[in-house]
Amino acid sequence: MQMLKEQFTRNIHKEIFKPLLMSCLTLSVFAFTGCASKPQVMTTRALTAPDLYTVKPGDTLSGIAARYGVNYLTVAQMNGVPAPYTIFVGQSLKLKGSGVVASVPTPAPVVSRPSAPPIQTQSIPLPSQGNAPVAQPTAPAIQTQTTSTIGGLRWVKPSNNAVIATYNPASNIKGIRYGGQVGDPIYAAADGQVVYADDGLKEFGNLVLIKHSNGYITAYAHNSKMLVKSGAHVKAGQQIAEMGNSGADRVMLEFQVRAEGKAIDPARIIPVN
Incomplete structure (x- = not known):
């Protein structure tokens, strides 16, 4: 009787624990198989670059280039943007084209060269203080103003009013x-192309930026009214705006000159007296 009981116990163990053991082994195999699966790789692709891109507030040249997977030096060369690669809100940048840039040297400002030509003076007609730009042939009257010639450009004062700073x-x-x-009235200081005419920079109010040859850019801030738009070509002495106090605590014109991206004293190139 005792032997039958022991035999029955051994059979029960075989019938119960053998399937249970096989189930555990199966689960273990699945668990290890799951752990050995390959991890997924996440990839990030650059956006497709458009032919032309319009600069927005907060943009930088390197940031735009990184966004579209292009070289910022190549973009700078295609668009004639010198170091330190300053761009402006509203400016159109070409992102597609040919040409590889190894390096972009930073030339010294033309005005700092010892061989700069001497200042020459003469008189040219300027528009009346009406609202119409000088480009319109129907201007009712003209003014005369002393000019200077620097860096191959003819320069005039942007305002005939008194200097306050x-x-x-x-x-x-x-x-x-x-x-x-x-x-x-506020006048263009030299021939060039308007690259910005807006109020995106609040501390300057209504601001006009004009790009000239030889790396010069002039700025005209705090206008009450702007008479030109981005992309327009203007002549020295052409009225481009009307004086105001936008972005300032008093009525004034703040006139700046940049040579190769660096601010310089405007008195070095425009007639002051």
């Missing part, structure tokens, strides 16, 4: 400030 980087004055009344 001169270039002083230590006081954060990076140009010349002219006083006056709301509506006083």
Whole structure:
């Protein structure tokens, strides 16, 4: 009787624990098989670059290039943007084209060369203080104003009004400030192309930026009215805006000049007296 009981117990163990053991082994195999599966690889692709890109607030040249997977030096060369690669809100940049850039040297500003040509003076007609730009042949009257010739460009004063502050980087004055009344005319200081005419930079109010040859850019800030749009070609002495106090605590024009991306004293190139 005792032997039958022991035999029955051994049979029960075989019938119960053998399937249970096989189930555990099966689960273990699945568990290890799952752990050995290959991990998924996440990839990030650059956006497809458009032919032309319009610069938005907060953009930088390197940031735009990284976004579309292009070389920022190539973009700078295609668009004629010199070091330190300053761009402006509203500016159109070409992102597609040919040409590989190994390096982009930074030339010294033309105005700093010892061989800069001497200042020549003469008189040219300027428009009246009306609202119509000088490009319109119906201007009712003209003015005369002294000019200077620097870097192959003819320069005129952007305003005939009195100077209220001169270039002083230590006081954060990076140009010349002219006083006056709301509506006083503001003129293009030299021939060039308008690359920005908007109020996206609040501290400058209504701002006009003009790009000239030889790496010069001029800025005209705090206007009450802008008479030109981005992309327009203007002549020296052409009225481009009216004086105001947008972005400032008084009526004035803040006039700045940049040579190869660096602010310089406007008195070095425009007639002051």
